Amino acid sequence: MKPSNIRIDDKRYWDSLMQSAKIGPGSQGGMSRLALSDSDKEMRDLFVRWCKDAGCAVAIDRMGSIFARRKGSDDSLPPVLVGSHLDTQIHGGPFDGCAGVLAGLEVIRTLNDHGVQTLRPIEVVNWSNEEGARFTPAMMASAVFAGVTPLDWALARKDKDGIAFGDALKAIGYDGSTPMGGRKLDSYFELHIEQGPQLEEKGIPVGVVTGSFSIRGMNIRVGGENAHVGPTPMDRRRNALVGAAHLIVAVNEIGWGEHQARGKATSARIEVLPNLFGILPHHAQVTCDFRHPEVEGVERMVRALEARLPEIRHRSGCDVEIVERWQYGSEAFSRACIDLVRDTAKALGIPSMDILSEAGHDAFHITHVAPVAMIFTPCEKGISHNEKEWSKIEDLAPAANVLLHAVLARASR
Template structure:
């Protein structure tokens, strides 16, 4: 074994091959990926990852929430590890890069260290976090949040998907209800690389986006209540249609975000309708929505506009609207020393870079309160994510993995 010297580079062809191979698990007709958390497809991807990690010389451990830890010991075996990672689960109509790219880049780091016969002073651990997306089980970033203690293990295991399957049951079905305790693993630092999920790096021509902080986001459920009635005999002036009220609110939510220019974000992506029967005027709608902006004051103003819109629409449409906040994140400030590490490493590799804010949460967000953390992006060629057309080039994927490899070597050596 030898100690690392100078700049090392990954095998980009091998990284791309791994991305494409694991992307065939849950592949959709549109070329994307459907690999919901703890589904049969997620289980197969996890099993493949574990096999690859062991072949790369790692020991593999799974904890009680299903987080996977692939460890490569250093000369100081009991020292806190340098951790890297992301997630394998996708949204129902996702692509082949969101989350999984960070895991495969981490795997390529482990493979390259093994191939080069490099030994580090500190251990290196590659983590696959459970249920980052929150598409099947809520809340999102579940595995990383249970790991940090932000969410209780029993609570997370009890969460159910729409068909009534709990997280605990799903873990047992796919054989990833691990025996290791959750938490207690010490990290000297954590690094996560991710596709940008937006167009900014592509537009400006930089190859690496150093995440220095985040937008602020507030999430709500709007419950609109009206009156059920027959759709035929009921006169229009008699109606208290919850769906009409919800429709008006969706338009207002969209207006609020658009009024803030490119920094504004507002969404109404999920709806539940009762009784959802042909022939019956909708009595109740539950609408999930959120507002986001890099300025916390603007988020407060956007929320105030949202609440005023609820009041006005309720009055105009003869319904009631209750707006309940259920989650928020940001604004966060990332660790300056870790930002500098990523920036300096990109400079050593002659990769143009820029500072950037993350608009979405990632597993790196809860980990930021646990240890020094770096999050950095590679460009999205299509400028879109959570979509089958999500795409980053092989060259961009290699760039990010090279930054990850050399940053890990600097931290672990």
């Protein structure tokens, strides 16, 4: 394979990212562009305008995901899909998601600049609600697209103010009519910042994502009993917050136990009721997350926690039950697409390394309906889901060029 010498326009890609970064600013200099918020609408409107200016036809599906299509010379062939997400965390940065969507747009703009006509159509997608920061779960629209999650269930998911996803979509005018799924795709490529420190530490600009850590999540409910914080003797207290505290520390210790093997475990969310001064809480719910490069490793961590529950019950006097479990990360990326990304980097003279994804991405769901590959880029100190998240165009452009030529190769066959 010998790629042509066309390259993306670094300045235009960067300018688009910086225009996006101004929409939905966070309180600490980063981003806070929650799914289906007014700022999400503003960004979507800008993205749609950019795509139309680039000659694309734009379709919106029932989950509000945006598909911008550049025709192929045989437009009946399944398209090569490229994209990521334009929503951000509540305290997020300008590159998580946006780097991938806008790299897809830059691929199309570059092909236009050079008058390159591909055999297959190419589509750029912005998946709705990847972050799950406003509506849970994360990666919801790609899950519905791939038939992993039912549409009606997803449309009915509510944010903390009780607003349903479907109503929020209508409110911003992105309740599209394109039917969900059932559409043949040639392949799906997603460029994303690594969100970890490996590429930066090794000074390698392109991560060829070969798969994912195994990820297990669970909600654990801790049941205590309301009582006065003053007169109740210590040995009669059943404080749900204390039970949750024991649990959170146990999860953390289990993560440290697998640290050498690159395993990690944490609790990032707690709900406490009534959460008031003067009364022992009767209810707590803790969301726990376990990640490990090996399936056996993550299962070992989950078993370790299950083994600690009796002691936590005993020490806190509370009921402790796992009430919900989920898992992902075992989805297989496409060998052919992974090889294509690796070979393309090599042919372009860009250093790359194989890497596992340690975060969830829309690409995982799309593996159920198309061959998939992901390309990671370095980000400063590996910081992400933090308003300090940062990358430079020198970090992003090499991967964007690999994306360009991988997509071009795939769309030309």
